[in-house]
Amino acid sequence: MGTFLPIIDLSLPEKTSTAKLIRRACLEHGFFYVKNHGISEELMERVFKESKAFFNLPLEERLTIMGLLPRALLGYTPLFAEKLDTSLSSIGDSKESFYFAPLEGVLAQRYPNQWPSEDLLPSWRQTMECYYKNVLSVGRKLLGLIALALDLDEDFFKQVGALDDPAAVARLLRYPGEVVSSDVEETYGASAHSDYGMLTLLLTDGVPGLQVCKDKSKKPRIWEDVPGIRGAFIVNIGDMMERWTNGLFRSTLHRVMPVGKERYSVAFFLDPNPDCNVECLESCCSETCPPRFPPILAGDYIMERFRLTYAS
Numbered sequence: 001m002g003t004f005l006p007i008i009d010l011s012l013p014e015k016t017s018t019a020k021l022i023r024r025a026c027l028e029h030g031f032f033y034v035k036n037h038g039i040s041e042e043l044m045e046r047v048f049k050e051s052k053a054f055f056n057l058p059l060e061e062r063l064t065i066m067g068l069l070p071r072a073l074l075g076y077t078p079l080f081a082e083k084l085d086t087s088l089s090s091i092g093d094s095k096e097s098f099y100f101a102p103l104e105g106v107l108a109q110r111y112p113n114q115w116p117s118e119d120l121l122p123s124w125r126q127t128m129e130c131y132y133k134n135v136l137s138v139g140r141k142l143l144g145l146i147a148l149a150l151d152l153d154e155d156f157f158k159q160v161g162a163l164d165d166p167a168a169v170a171r172l173l174r175y176p177g178e179v180v181s182s183d184v185e186e187t188y189g190a191s192a193h194s195d196y197g198m199l200t201l202l203l204t205d206g207v208p209g210l211q212v213c214k215d216k217s218k219k220p221r222i223w224e225d226v227p228g229i230r231g232a233f234i235v236n237i238g239d240m241m242e243r244w245t246n247g248l249f250r251s252t253l254h255r256v257m258p259v260g261k262e263r264y265s266v267a268f269f270l271d272p273n274p275d276c277n278v279e280c281l282e283s284c285c286s287e288t289c290p291p292r293f294p295p296i297l298a299g300d301y302i303m304e305r306f307r308l309t310y311a312s
């Protein structure tokens with residue numbers, strides 16, 4: 001299947017030209033693919049295999065490690081628990097998920113992960129931890145290129161304290177093949193939303209369903225399919241990065257439609273340290289283009305977004 005989104009090759013040695021391509025992708029789409037990132041397809045396949053094994057456990061077993069607010073969402077989230085489009089009155093999104101977060105550091109101590117029983121899934125935790133470390137390092141590399149793309153020092157996000165204890169969260173998702181229909185509103189796998197943080201790195205199992213809407217102000221909204229590319233990440237800019245760049249880089253609306261087939265995906269949300277101040281970048285404002293958003297602590301911003309998503 002062809003795609004209209006740019007494909008970034010992370011193995012190219014010339015950082016400046018890669019950064020230029022990323023800049024264009026972030027200005028135009030807020031979405032792009034990343035290939036040759038160094039994570040093997042073998043590891044990706046193992047993650048999907050373990051993810052399926054978890055979602056195939058009996059519901060009672062999955063519920064023993066349910067993530068509960070306000071402590072944290074870490075662990076299992078059942079069907080319909082979340083509604084990404086907070087304007088809908090429907091029952092919630094038709095998906096279930098499993099969140100896990102930093103493996104070490106202050107956040108890991110404050111919000112310990114919950115893992116499925118080792119007796120049931122012996123290699124599960126090891127596979128997920130290995131994936132987490134690998135995808136975090138791809139994310140760091142991408143943020144270096146994004147900083148270059150914004151005419152900043154490659155280490156900018158490190159220097160402002162976004163990355164020493166980042167609130168990076170991995171999320172395994174399962175969308176069921178059969179969808180409970182509602183006579184009130186359409187049921188979505190994931191209803192329309194933009195991601196909250198800096199950057200998201202997504203893997204899908206190749207089953208379609210993901211769509212983006214380039215212009216959220218246009219009515220009716222125009223949705224375009226984003227097919228998966230084997231071995232490549234689908235990367236998108238989140239709202240916090242949109243804020244940081246004064247709206248220059250786009251946090252694009254997206255959703256997952258049910259396609260009558262079970263679908264698995266793995267999202268990795270790379271968010272800054274909670275105490276990192278997100279304030280309009282100098283390279284993104286001027287006298288004629290003043291900052292559109294006041295400074296905010298990353299942790300306060302994310303907590304408020306989560307509160308709204310789970311409020312209903």
Ligand SMILES: O=C(O)CCC(=O)C(=O)O
Pocket residue numbers: 171173190195202204210254255256265266267
């Ligand atoms: O499953 C997907 O393809 C996208 C999931 C997503 O957009 C999200 O969890 O924020």
Ligand SMILES: [Fe+2]
Pocket residue numbers: 193194195254
């Ligand atoms: Fe998303």
